[in-house]
């Protein structure tokens with residue numbers, strides 16, 4: 001019988017790549033969708049036709065229990081979150097509820113549906129759990145590169161909420177013997193990335209300028225450095241973690257770091273443009289507290305899981321710029337009508 005996976009965050013970037021990957025691996029895939037008229041749900045229905053949808057919200061414990069009862073998953077991937085860091089200052093409480101407490105609610109749904117109690121430990125049928133932890137937890141980094149042992153110093157309400165979810169996942173593993181793991185993922189991007197994140201903002205900006213639809217691109221801090229990889233590579237790591245013999249946490253990143261300035265140079269260069277003629281630095285886009293430098297040490301994932309990234313920073317940037325040039329040249333809506341979805 002096919003293994004069954006339930007994915008929260010199915011309408012997001014990673015949800016789409018993970019669903020495709022698990023379908024290819026022969027899984028029956030279920031996706032949690034929220035809201036009575038969520039505008040992203042029709043896109044999922046159209047483009048991920050083999051995924052079964054179940055209604056639920058990370059804010060609503062009962063809905064998560066019902067979703068687990070309905071999907072009867074062998075594996076749950078908790079990708080749902082408020083994931084845009086600047087929003088976490090504007091809506092700090094909501095971010096705590098969704099990105100932090102949401103993890104507790106999913107773990108509780110699994111625990112209750114599996115009949116696990118502190119005294120009885122885990123039941124015969126284990127549901128494996130993956131938590132989407134983040135390199136934002138390292139924040140003001142204590143060492144470079146960052147490993148599974150690097151201490152956390154989050155710099156945003158988002159990072160703090162992710163740290164809560166991370167420790168809670170460890171705690172459920174230790175308290176109840178659950179197969180619960182966190183992937184500490186560094187930034188990963190694709191043509192399906194939300195337009196609010198810097199890589200996609202830049203690739204869309206470049207495409208608009210190249211096609212004469214805009215003349216400038218306003219950006220914040222150009223000096224921040226990130227370890228950027230390709231989302232399609234990173235979802236493979238999630239699946240490998242839940243397929244491992246033992247439940248362990250892993251850092252997933254490329255091990256290479258680039259500044260936003262280098263990203264901009266590469267993206268404008270890919271379209272034959274001079275970035276200095278178009279980019280405007282806007283201090284209103286700076287964050288109250290910045291994460292200056294992220295760089296992964298993915299040795300543990302490489303040696304224990306056999307995981308390797310396959311797309312370089314340069315190829316990733318070129319892929320995104322080319323996809324957005326095609327998208328805008330066809331007169332499509334970058335959010336609703338993205339042909340880079342399957």
Ligand code: NAP
Pocket residue numbers: 008009010011012013014015033034035038040056057058059078079080081082083084098132133134135184185186187188189194
């Ligand atoms: P994304 O594109 O922003 O997707 C976020 C998902 O969360 C969406 O499907 C959204 O659904 C869902 N969501 C938001 N509020 C919810 C709620 N109350 N109940 C249920 N679902 C809700 O994020 P992503 O880039 O795919 O990232 C996936 C996960 O990995 C996130 O947890 C993110 O924090 C984490 N992460 C991402 C990166 C990265 O670089 N991409 C790195 C490290 C960790 P709606 O359509 O309903 O809004």
Ligand code: GDD
Pocket residue numbers: 083084085133134135136185186187188196197198199201218219220221222224225226260285286287290291294
């Ligand atoms: N979004 C954005 N917009 N970022 C900008 C801009 C701009 O106009 N100008 C400069 N930046 C800088 C930000 O200050 C930050 O240092 C860097 O670009 C990356 O910003 P984002 O792309 O918004 O991503 P992030 O690093 O804050 O968070 C992403 O990665 C995390 C993993 O490290 C998100 O995907 C998080 O959900 C994820 O956990």
